[in-house]
Amino acid sequence: MNREEVFHEMVAIIKEYVRDPELLKHVTNHTNIINDLRVNSARLVDIIIKSEDVFHIEINDDDADRIKTLGDAVDVVLSLKRAA
Amino acid sequence: METRVVVTGMGVVSPNAHGIESFHQALKHGQSGIRLIPALQELNFACCIAGVPKDFEEIGRRYFPENQISRMNGAIGYASVAALDAWKDAGLHLPSDESSADWETGAIVGCGIGDMELIATTIVPVVNSGKVRKLGSRIVEQVMGSGMSARIAGLLGLGNQVTSNSSACSTGTEAIVEAFWRIRSGLAKRMIAGGAEGASPYTWAGFDAMRVLSRKFNDRPQKGSRPMSASAAGFVPGAGAGVLVLEELETALNRKAGIYAEIIGGRVNCGGQRGGGSMTAPNPEGVRRCIADTIADADLSPDEIDAINGHLTATYADPHEIQNWSKALGRGPGCFPYINSTKSMIGHCLGAAGAIETIAALIQLSRGFLHPSLNCEDLHPEIEAFSDHVVQVGMSYPELKTMAKASFGFGDVNSCLILRKWDTQ
Numbered sequence: 001m002n003r004e005e006v007f008h009e010m011v012a013i014i015k016e017y018v019r020d021p022e023l024l025k026h027v028t029n030h031t032n033i034i035n036d037l038r039v040n041s042a043r044l045v046d047i048i049i050k051s052e053d054v055f056h057i058e059i060n061d062d063d064a065d066r067i068k069t070l071g072d073a074v075d076v077v078l079s080l081k082r083a084a
Numbered sequence: 085m086e087t088r089v090v091v092t093g094m095g096v097v098s099p100n101a102h103g104i105e106s107f108h109q110a111l112k113h114g115q116s117g118i119r120l121i122p123a124l125q126e127l128n129f130a131c132c133i134a135g136v137p138k139d140f141e142e143i144g145r146r147y148f149p150e151n152q153i154s155r156m157n158g159a160i161g162y163a164s165v166a167a168l169d170a171w172k173d174a175g176l177h178l179p180s181d182e183s184s185a186d187w188e189t190g191a192i193v194g195c196g197i198g199d200m201e202l203i204a205t206t207i208v209p210v211v212n213s214g215k216v217r218k219l220g221s222r223i224v225e226q227v228m229g230s231g232m233s234a235r236i237a238g239l240l241g242l243g244n245q246v247t248s249n250s251s252a253c254s255t256g257t258e259a260i261v262e263a264f265w266r267i268r269s270g271l272a273k274r275m276i277a278g279g280a281e282g283a284s285p286y287t288w289a290g291f292d293a294m295r296v297l298s299r300k301f302n303d304r305p306q307k308g309s310r311p312m313s314a315s316a317a318g319f320v321p322g323a324g325a326g327v328l329v330l331e332e333l334e335t336a337l338n339r340k341a342g343i344y345a346e347i348i349g350g351r352v353n354c355g356g357q358r359g360g361g362s363m364t365a366p367n368p369e370g371v372r373r374c375i376a377d378t379i380a381d382a383d384l385s386p387d388e389i390d391a392i393n394g395h396l397t398a399t400y401a402d403p404h405e406i407q408n409w410s411k412a413l414g415r416g417p418g419c420f421p422y423i424n425s426t427k428s429m430i431g432h433c434l435g436a437a438g439a440i441e442t443i444a445a446l447i448q449l450s451r452g453f454l455h456p457s458l459n460c461e462d463l464h465p466e467i468e469a470f471s472d473h474v475v476q477v478g479m480s481y482p483e484l485k486t487m488a489k490a491s492f493g494f495g496d497v498n499s500c501l502i503l504r505k506w507d508t509q
Binding site: 016019042043044045046049 | 151181217218220221222
């Protein structure tokens with residue numbers, strides 16, 4: 001999967017946790033998941049679990065803690081896919 | 085002058101109906117919601133029948149977005165649907181996510197046992213397989229004791245007291261009594277009140293093991309729930325939710341709300357597991373005091389009670405309950421109020437029972453009828469003397485003005501309400 005494909009897949013995963021669909025219209029790598037998309041911080045663990053299932057990877061706690069923006073999430077997924 | 089409290093909205097998810105009008109029809113026509121549950125057979129339960137709300141998944145889809153359905157199972161799902169129905173029935177509008185909290189409205193909606201289904205089918209297997217992190221973030225909110233009231237508060241933007249009570253089979257009635265007192269004492273203008281219980285073999289297993297469930301009617305499910313009957317031999321487990329909107333009279337009148345009835349008295353107590361009471365049996369003095377204190381609270385003569393919606397589960401305790409009512413009211417068999425048991429149609433919905441049955445009482449009161457108490461053609465010998473007052477066949481009763489409702493639960497806890505038909509006075 002290339003960066004663009006992972007990005008789109010990640011947006012699809014996060015969509016379920018975004019109450020206002022308007023917020024998803026102009027997402028970029030710099031979009032902050034909690035502040036910009038107003039995702040409840042408690043739901044980040046669900047996004048991590050879903051990402052593990054979708055991308056067939058395992059995201060450890062340190063990698064999970066690095067994820068603040070959509071771009072961070074894509075970086076973590078791509079690095080784990082490459083290492084696999 | 086003391087604040088008066090009225091009921092302005094009701095919502096019900098019952099084994100024999102969803103929604104107030106359907107429930108009204110089911111009660112009036114004595115429709116049983118008890119059926120065979122194949123899963124109980126497969127698990128070797130002695131009692132394989134239960135009262136479970138039908139087609140709830142389909143109902144849930146009409147109320148909640150697809151991504152919330154999986155979290156709307158069991159007691160929380162039933163309670164949420166009943167609460168939304170009650171809110172709408174009260175003529176209130178659903179607030180938007182952006183609205184401020186409604187500081188004058190709270191919720192007391194409890195549960196008897198909790199979401200055993202989720203614990204048994206998800207938490208225990210996932211944790212035991214060493215994959216605890218796979219549980220995700222939604223487990224706590226689904227199994228916490230306050231799961232029902234917390235979810236309802238979010239749906240309705242409630243800002244007053246929001247809590248879930250738990251007092252076994254007395255839970256639903258207790259929630260209404262507590263909400264009634266909160267409004268009466270001026271701490272809230274409106275309260276959502278009720279109870280809920282999920283349907284799960286894991287909830288019912290302990291009762292089956294205690295041999296307190298009806299085990300001889302698996303081949304005739306609708307005959308299985310037999311309150312007041314000589315052949316009663318245990319209760320039929322049930323599930324569902326009943327939720328009411330209680331409101332300060334003045335607030336209700338100001339917004340021209342429809343009023344079902346006034347709650348004129350309410351009390352809870354405990355028999356202390358003394359004087360013949362135990363964890364599983366009531367101290368008769370506790371029961372009688374609870375009833376008598378409620379009548380005193382209502383400033384009523386016991387003679388003014390027209391009918392009783394009993395706790396009456398179909399166990400050995402039914403004759404004792406009738407005796408306790410009789411002694412508490414000072415009314416013997418010749419002048420006893422009419423009495424019926426909603427459990428004869430829906431089984432014993434545990435934490436939801438008192439709430440669903442209070443709604444049944446309010447429907448009867450506001451529509452002027454008494455529903456049949458099914459399966460008591462063979463009255464228990466100790467109840468025989470009261471036979472003229474046991475509602476074996478449904479009856480029209482336009483003069484019906486005052487009803488008493490009581491619930492009793494494990495722990496020797498009791499709760500009682502007096503409901504008065506609203507006649508604009």
